[in-house]
Amino acid sequence: MLSFKNVNVSYHSDTILKNISLDVPSGRITTIIGPNGCGKTTLISSLNKTADLTDGSIVLEGTDLSKISSKERAKLIAFLPQIRQVIPAIPVKVLVEHGRFPHLGFSRRKTKEDTDIVNKAMDFTGVTKYSDMYVNTLSGGVRQRVFFAMILAQDCDTIILDEPTTYLDIEGQRNFYNMILSLKKRGKTVLLVLHDISKALEISDKIVVMNNSEIVFDGTPADCIESHIIEDVFSASCRRLKDEKGEYFLFE
Numbered sequence: 001m002l003s004f005k006n007v008n009v010s011y012h013s014d015t016i017l018k019n020i021s022l023d024v025p026s027g028r029i030t031t032i033i034g035p036n037g038c039g040k041t042t043l044i045s046s047l048n049k050t051a052d053l054t055d056g057s058i059v060l061e062g063t064d065l066s067k068i069s070s071k072e073r074a075k076l077i078a079f080l081p082q083i084r085q086v087i088p089a090i091p092v093k094v095l096v097e098h099g100r101f102p103h104l105g106f107s108r109r110k111t112k113e114d115t116d117i118v119n120k121a122m123d124f125t126g127v128t129k130y131s132d133m134y135v136n137t138l139s140g141g142v143r144q145r146v147f148f149a150m151i152l153a154q155d156c157d158t159i160i161l162d163e164p165t166t167y168l169d170i171e172g173q174r175n176f177y178n179m180i181l182s183l184k185k186r187g188k189t190v191l192l193v194l195h196d197i198s199k200a201l202e203i204s205d206k207i208v209v210m211n212n213s214e215i216v217f218d219g220t221p222a223d224c225i226e227s228h229i230i231e232d233v234f235s236a237s238c239r240r241l242k243d244e245k246g247e248y249f250l251f252e
């Protein structure tokens with residue numbers, strides 16, 4: 001279990017996260033939704049120390065994350081941020097190998113196991129055929145899969161993805177969600193930030209709704225629908241659609 005305990009983040013006098021407590025269950029998909037600027041990225045970035053906590057703690061399986069080095073943390077949690085300012089001009093395979101860095105010793109010498117994990121991550125994300133191409137020459141969608149391969153190569157049990165489908169077309173999104181579901185089947189803990197509320201409700205075991213720096217709902221997708229919190233928070237209306245495959249919710 002990953003637990004945020006009374007987490008507060010402030011920048012100067014602005015409160016960005018207000019007393020956030022949240023349990024992210026192991027082996028499940030948890031998705032955070034909420035309007036622009038409510039604090040979603042700040043919350044998950046606090047796992048990566050890019051947003052330092054003003055107060056509170058984050059505990060993973062009994063380990064307080066502030067008490068371990070960033071290298072140790074990178075063996076436990078793989079984090080794919082939403083925005084990457086610099087796209088490295090290096091071959092795809094070299095970038096994916098970066099995912100192994102937390103596991104390598106000082107010499108950074110790779111073992112056969114490291115190479116196998118990198119190859120598996122590239123196969124899983126369908127980027128093997130781009131191995132020798134330079135990351136900065138790829139389309140945004142392929143590049144996103146390459147970064148995903150890199151964080152899978154970290155081989156962590158907990159995977160955090162901030163808006164992972166932003167650069168993807170419909171087929172790319174479908175493939176991505178299938179990958180996420182198959183990671184869950186392998187027992188991985190997945191924490192997502194998504195703007196696609198319908199998809200969040202469809203694939204998640206747990207939904208977290210944030211608004212104005214706080215968590216305003218935390219529970220199952222079914223309870224989230226019943227609570228009508230999404231309509232309130234986004235000033236939206238909800239349409240329920242049913243077909244032979246199931247029930248869907250569209251928010252407008």
Ligand SMILES: Nc1ncnc2c1ncn2[C@@H]1O[C@H](COP(=O)(O)OP(=O)(O)OP(=O)(O)O)[C@@H](O)[C@H]1O
Pocket residue numbers: 011016034035036037038039040041042043
């Ligand atoms: N480094 C920073 N310094 C000051 N304010 C910041 C910093 N980073 C984020 N903020 C502010 O914190 C608030 C929350 O931002 P955050 O990116 O966490 O929101 P979000 O819910 O992820 O938004 P979006 O849906 O637009 O990605 C915003 O008001 C933002 O301007």
